Amino acid sequence: MNVHELVSVLADPDVLRARCRALALLDVVLGGSAPRHDYFPGWRAGVDLATRENGSGDLYGVVFDPAGVFLYGFDHECDATPWREWPRAHWPGLLEGLPAALAHYPADPELQFEGFFDATVCVWREADAASWRCGPVVFAPGESDGAGWLFRVLTDGSAETVCSDAEDYYERPVDRQAVAAILAGAPVDRRTVSVLNPVAGFEAVADRARWV
Template identity: 70%
Template sequence: MTVHALVSLLPDPDGLLARCRALALLDVILDTYAPTHSFVSDWREGVGLAFMDNGSGDQYAVVIDPAGVFLYGFDHESDATPWREWPRAHWPGLLDGLPPSLAHHPAAPEFQFDGFFDATVCVWREKDAEAWRCGQVKFDDESDGSDGLFGLLTAGSTDAYVSFAD
């Protein structure tokens, strides 16, 4: 799966928010000290943040902003990693079309690594939009890591979480 499939599998913003909160709650119950999923309801004034860090270099964040939702992921083993070349560069088209209302989120210090926005996947949905959007990225046989990063979030099932927790 790449970002092109991910945009069709994500629930609406309210459903995504509910899943993010549920994953964070379940994770803190299972592991109080090092949960994989976290949620901060007031990360910035009026802005929530869901975060996943698997402890192996892969992570994602979901920013719930009054202007919409910005979601990004980083899979360190993905073909789309910015580390595939020096100087680092995003996969072509990754942020193309990101609306101005959400365009400031990639610059957040929490999403920077050594002054660079490390991302292999980006998705967004403005407040009144009817669908998720992504940049004009193209893949042949390459992977952006969407399947490994967002499989649990898109599955949204008890069985998927039980399998993850096991």
């Protein structure tokens, strides 16, 4: 899957936001020392930011702005990496067509690395739009932008896929029923915490969860 397929399978913004929060909350409960998913309400005035990093330099971010949603991903080993040449350069067409209301985000220092917006995938959806859009990027057969694996969990959103991904990362079994409850928006209670992370204290987890 590349970005052209990604725009057809992304959920609507409200569903996407809820899924991003649930994934961040799940990482809080699972209690890893380096959680992959984060959610920052009020990252900017009226703007939320969801992120995922895998610890190897690959990441994605989703900016929820009243003007729309801006989603980007970076696969450092794919064909579309800006590091394929020096100075770094985006894959042709990556940001072409980005609406003015969202066009300032690639220039936000917090979304840049060493003064450059490292991205191999970019997608957006204005507040009044009925579908997701991307730039006119072109890939030869076999070329990739990393969209398929970067956004697999976010686009699927099923408890089975989320659990499999978490088990691979945390290297321990993850209860499907508890994860399904979190994905459905159920409050995190003592039972959920004890099932997903028996060594965690409920109060500590609940305190951290309030910030998601």
